[in-house]
Amino acid sequence: MSEVLESLFVLGTSHHATPLEVRERFALTEAQASDLQKQLHTLEGIRECLVLNTCNRLEIYCLADSIERAKEISGLICDKQNVPSELYQQFAYSHNNLEALQHLLEVSAGLDSQMVGETEILGQLKQAYVTAREAHCTGKVLNRLFEKSFQAAKVTRTQTGITRGKISIGNVTVDLASRIFGKLGNSRVLLLGSGEVGEKTAQALKSRGIGDISVSSRTFENADTLANNLGVTAIDFDSFVDQLEHFDIIICSTAAPDALISKEVMTRAMNQRPERPCFLIDLAMPRDVDPSVEEVENVYLYNLDDLSNIANENLEARKAEIDKAREILKKHAWNLWLQLRRRELMLKA
Secondary structure, three states, X not given: OOHHHHOEEEEXXXXXXOOHHXXXXXXXXXXXXXXXXXXXXXXXXXXXXXXEEOOOEEEEEEEXXXXXXXXXXXXXXXXXXXXXXXXXXXXXXXXXXXXXXXXXXXHHHXXXXXXXXXXXXXXXXXXXXXXXXXXXXXXXHHHHHHHHHHHHHHHHHHHOOOOOOOOOHHHHHHHHHHHHHOOOOXXXXXXXXXXXXXXXXXXXXXXXXXXXXXXXXXXXXXXHHHHXXXXXXXXXXXXXXXXXXXXXXXXXXXXXXXXXXXXXXXXXXXXXXXXXXEEEEEOOOOOOEOHHHXXXXXXXXXXXXXXXXXXXXXXXXXXXXXXXXXXHHHHXXXXXXXXXXXXXXXXXX
């Protein structure tokens, strides 16, 4: 087998085996992910690379001159995040060659997602690919792999039923909010952060009749833009803590390095709204809400892991479709692998 294809690999951490409190330690901002990708591309022996950074995974896709480069990359990640290498090794995974192809295709199709079958990951992958390509970090091999993975994801979703059911954060949030409040029309919502996931969740709530939504972000211009897109109101970030008592549903999705809502803050807010429940959805990584907030009476706190568990309640019923999807992707991965090998043999001839 060719030396080049021997050095195709993916490594990283994800929701599968890494607890939420550990994933937080590997969480990168958009700027940090971009810097990491640029730094990886300058390393000796790294021919192509791409960083996929989402709320539930940090993955590095690489084409290198040796599979041993994966160890160097692991060390770099630990140094940048100030995380012991032992902790990374405890939860990290890696796939080489054909297994790396199969993994990428399953990620694209949503089979490897925390909410199996969700479609948001495909958009995140496409954005990561565009970013890496524009930075000249990818080349002929990774470009082909990612473009083919997008095609395979489309085929899989068309030919199977893996996307059926409540498999988006927005849908699960609406369902939970309905259980807590019954009719949602009179509920007041605060969206903290201007990211895509929070926006889609707010849109899902709005589609159920909620009109009273406020947006707050550390950058007021971002909050104002999103508020205009949603047709709602923007509020100053410095004042949102003092207004928490007025909101029934709080969606948190900022990129803040530390928790924004503490138990003390939430206790004070709840004292101003006795016997009225408050529903918090923490979509941030690292988390925006201190876990101890859940101890406050009448507060319902859900994080990403909680929402995924609810979304996957009907996973067993969809097992046949998931197995069917996996078989389709295996064929795509094998065909792509053969194409890559033939292409390289022709170049060497």
